[in-house]
Every structure is written in C-alpha cells, then in structure tokens.
Amino acid sequence: MILNICKNFGKSFNVSKRFCSSLNQGLCFNFTEDQLALKDAVSTFAKEEIMPFVSEYDKSAKFPWEIIKKGHAAGLINTTIPEKYGGLGLNSVSEVIIAENLGYACTGISTSFLVNGLAAAPLIIAGSEEIKKKYLGWLIEEPIVASYAVTEPGAGSDVAGVKTRCEKKGDEYIVNGNKMWISNSGHAKWFFVLARSNPDPKASAGSAFTAFVVDADTPGITVGRKEMNMGQRCADTRAVTFEGVRIPASQVVGAPGEGFKVAMKTFDKTRPFVAAGANGIAARAVDEATKYALERKAFGTNISNFQGVSFMLADMAMNLEISRLITYKSAKCIDDKIESSIYSSMAKCFASDTANQAATNAVQIFGGNGFNTEYPVEKLMRDAKIFQIYEGTSQVQRMVISRHLIKRVKENGSFFYS
Structure with a gap:
C-alpha cells in the first residue's frame, strides 16, 4: 500500500520531480560551523572563568563584576546589538547557544550577563536612532550593565x-x-x-x-x-x-x-533566552546526577543499575531534549520573522518546569549529599525556581499559549494544520 502511494504521489497530486526532491530536504538540527565555534568558545569561557568561582559567588552573594568585565572583553555580552551600533548583531539562535552554555555554569552569573540584552531589546525594537546610538553604543564601549x-x-x-x-x-x-x-x-x-x-x-x-x-x-x-x-x-x-x-x-x-506593546514585544524576543538558561540548569542536573549515579554504590552495585534511578535519569534526558527543541524553534521563528509569541511562551514555560524537575531529581539521586552545600545540585534546585517566576510565571505562559491556541482553532479550525 505504501509503495503504491509513493508511486502515484506525483501523478495524484501533480507534484513535479523538483518538488519531490525537495521532500527529502527541510528541517535541520545541525549548527553551522560558526555556531559550533561559538558554542565551544562559550563553553570554554564558562568552564574556565565561571565554574571555578561559582561557590564563592553563591556564598558571598557578591555581584560578579570581574567575570562581567571578562565576558564583555570576550564579546559574550550585548551580542544581539546590531553591528550598526557596534555590536555583533547575533541572531536569536546564537544567543540561545550562549545562554544555555552560560546557564550550565551558573544562572546567577548568566542572568547578570543577559539582563543587558533584556534592557537593550526594547531600544532595538522601538528606540530612536539617537537613543540607539547613545545607549546601545554605551553598552558596547564600556563593561557596564543596564x-x-x-x-x-x-x-x-x-x-x-x-x-x-x-x-x-x-x-x-x-x-x-x-x-x-x-x-x-x-x-x-x-x-x-x-x-x-x-x-x-x-x-x-x-x-x-x-x-x-x-x-x-x-x-x-x-x-x-x-x-x-x-x-x-x-x-x-x-x-x-x-x-x-x-x-x-x-x-x-x-x-x-505604546509602551505596553514595546514591553510585550520585548518579552516575545527574550523569553527563549530565559528558556535557554533553564535548559542549562537541566543539562547540568542531568550530567551531575548521571555521573553520581555511576559512582555511588548501594546494595553492592552502582545506583545507576537500579531502575528507580535510571528511569529518573531517562526522564530528565528526554525532557531536556524536548525543551531544547522548542527553545531553538522559538528562537528560529524570531530569526525568520514568523509569529513567535506562542513558541516563546511554550519554550519559557516548558524549560522552566523541566529545570525545576531535573534539579529536584538530581537532589533526590544524590540523597543526603544532595541536601548539602558541598555538592553542586542543591544550588541548581535553588537557582531553578526563579525561572518559573520571572519574565512571566509559568501560569501566565499557559495563559498566553491557550489564548493563541484558541485563536488559531477559531480562525483555521485546527492548531495542527494552521
């Protein structure tokens, strides 16, 4: 039956050979060479300049000025500012790469980096030329925050x-x-x-x-x-x-x-970056919990051999990958100038919930050690919670999603086919 459908596809639907060949193209889940290089650069910065100092900054609650200065010098802050105003003009997909790799190291520090992008976004969207030149240029010229x-x-x-x-x-x-x-x-x-x-x-x-x-x-x-x-x-x-x-x-x-509209457009643009930070937490939780499960022994074997633990790890990994997919889709929609509000909210909501569940599971897998500040996962659990709150709570994201869903079905009769 399937073979007959394939044979008759072109005839039945009047599809040209050129079009048929394009059916084998389309979605691509690979980064470009430049994006891979960016990922490596950010990952290296995070591992060398952030991770060794995370505990110190968490305990002291000191603002990470020295790391911000290094990040500014490395070109990892203000990356979405257009080249016209001195920035790199990176697209949303590239900014997501940066946000999730910084978030893997420490979302307290990455938030301090990324808030500049939140403050700059409305100026990029709606600011006058004079405003853009002065305030966006200021962010580029000096290691300041807004x-x-x-x-x-x-x-x-x-x-x-x-x-x-x-x-x-x-x-x-x-x-x-x-x-x-x-x-x-x-x-x-x-x-x-x-x-x-x-x-x-x-x-x-x-x-x-x-x-x-x-x-x-x-x-x-x-x-x-x-x-x-x-x-x-x-x-x-x-x-x-x-x-x-x-x-x-x-x-x-x-x-x-028009300020309310500017603020809403800003959130649509920046929520994927928040989602990416949450994905960074989830990824770190998966890594830390899996490594610990491979080392920790109970009842004569590694706890990774127990289904109760291995299934938790499997769920964490599945949800992380799903979360990353919707996050990158939302960013790509922004870059392609496709209606992105629903996907930005989906990404932010799902990633926030995923990060919290992953961090909670990691603490559980670590057992008593997970409750101790000498191990990394209790910080992940504390850091994750705010993702369900700032830039719109998870409940508000669901309101946005349902509003767009209902609108699409009313207009097109289907969400799937719209």
Whole structure:
C-alpha cells in the first residue's frame, strides 16, 4: 500500500520531480560551523572563568563584576546589538547557544550577563536612532550593565497593572512610582522604564503606557538595598524608586502610549533566552546526577543499575531534549520573522518546569549529599525556581499559549494544520 502511494504521489497530486526532491530536504538540527565555534568558545569561557568561582559567588552573594568585565572583553555580552551600533548583531539562535552554555555554569552569573540584552531589546525594537546610538553604543564601549525596570511590588506578570505614572509637562515627562525586583539595578548605568501615561483605569493597556530610557544618576531615582534571594544569589535585584524624575520627551522609547506593546514585544524576543538558561540548569542536573549515579554504590552495585534511578535519569534526558527543541524553534521563528509569541511562551514555560524537575531529581539521586552545600545540585534546585517566576510565571505562559491556541482553532479550525 505504501509503495503504491509513493508511486502515484506525483501523478495524484501533480507534484513535479523538483518538488519531490525537495521532500527529502527541510528541517535541520545541525549548527553551522560558526555556531559550533561559538558554542565551544562559550563553553570554554564558562568552564574556565565561571565554574571555578561559582561557590564563592553563591556564598558571598557578591555581584560578579570581574567575570562581567571578562565576558564583555570576550564579546559574550550585548551580542544581539546590531553591528550598526557596534555590536555583533547575533541572531536569536546564537544567543540561545550562549545562554544555555552560560546557564550550565551558573544562572546567577548568566542572568547578570543577559539582563543587558533584556534592557537593550526594547531600544532595538522601538528606540530612536539617537537613543540607539547613545545607549546601545554605551553598552558596547564600556563593561557596564543596564536594567529593565517594569516589575512593581503589585505588578509582576500583570504588566498592565503597573502603577508608576508619568505626566507630560512641556518637553518633559515627570515620573513617579516604585519598581521592584529589578535585576542589575544596583550597578546599572541606565534603565528602561515603563509608566502609565493615561490615568483612565478603563483605557486599553495598548495605549495607556509610555516607555522611556533614563540615566541611572538622574535626580529623583533611588535604588534600594540588595535583596537576599533563595537562588541566583550573586545576581543583583533591588527596588528602584522614581520621585519627580524628569525625563526629556526625546527619551521616549517608541511612540507615547505604546509602551505596553514595546514591553510585550520585548518579552516575545527574550523569553527563549530565559528558556535557554533553564535548559542549562537541566543539562547540568542531568550530567551531575548521571555521573553520581555511576559512582555511588548501594546494595553492592552502582545506583545507576537500579531502575528507580535510571528511569529518573531517562526522564530528565528526554525532557531536556524536548525543551531544547522548542527553545531553538522559538528562537528560529524570531530569526525568520514568523509569529513567535506562542513558541516563546511554550519554550519559557516548558524549560522552566523541566529545570525545576531535573534539579529536584538530581537532589533526590544524590540523597543526603544532595541536601548539602558541598555538592553542586542543591544550588541548581535553588537557582531553578526563579525561572518559573520571572519574565512571566509559568501560569501566565499557559495563559498566553491557550489564548493563541484558541485563536488559531477559531480562525483555521485546527492548531495542527494552521
């Protein structure tokens, strides 16, 4: 039957030989030579410049300035900034390669690297030429960090709930409000800020917010103390207060009132990188747990020989590979300018859950040693949790996914065939 179908395929569907030959092409799961070289370079940097110092930074909670400086010199920070403004102009797939290899070493340190990309993304998407030249160029010229100031004490994943307000007076905006959990803020030279510009609570979010870029030393900006978090301890998160901060109208990112849209487009672009960091944790958990299972003996044999352990390892490996596939697909969709929101959320959600399960399993396989700080897996477990929270919780990602799913089925009658 199958043979007959193959013989009649061209005739039945009027398919040319040229088209038939293309059926044997298509998907490619291989990196380019340059991407393989990038992977090797990042992996080497992570193993030599990050991994030997991970425990020290975790215990001290010290901001990893020295590593950031080395990363900047090596060209591993600000990599998505276009060449026009001095950057490498790497695509999303290449940035995912960087993020997962840095995440394998330490997501506290990799977060400190990648927040620059989060802060730069809205400027790349919607900033004026003057803004891009000044602020993107600044990131390239000096080993500085920037921050993405959107989250507030009462508005995390609910970006439309942002209470920080701005009022236009002449050629300036006056900004007042409080931001919370702002990464890199204690060391940032500039902030991307989202504020409500339309006081009407019934106004559509798509037209009610305005985004800005502002220097961190602008009068009226106060940065709070470093928060002591469960995981990613060396990453710097703080509260940032804006009191009567005057921002020139020329510092608006995008059009006035379009800030919410800019923020959402930013998340679509950066969520695959967050997913990649989570995949780094999952990959490390798989490696550490497997090596330990091959060495640890119980009841006269290596624990890797017990089905209870080996099946856990198998599940960890399967989910890691599935997670990496959706992460790279989401990045490729961005690079190919294909609608990527649903895939960015799928990647972020699945990778976050995968990292948490992998880290938990690794601790379980290590047994009592897994609960001890002298072994690496308890840190993986602590570091993994935040991935289910920042840049949109796993619950919010499921909301985004279901919204796109329902829309596609309504419009096309199928998700699979759409």
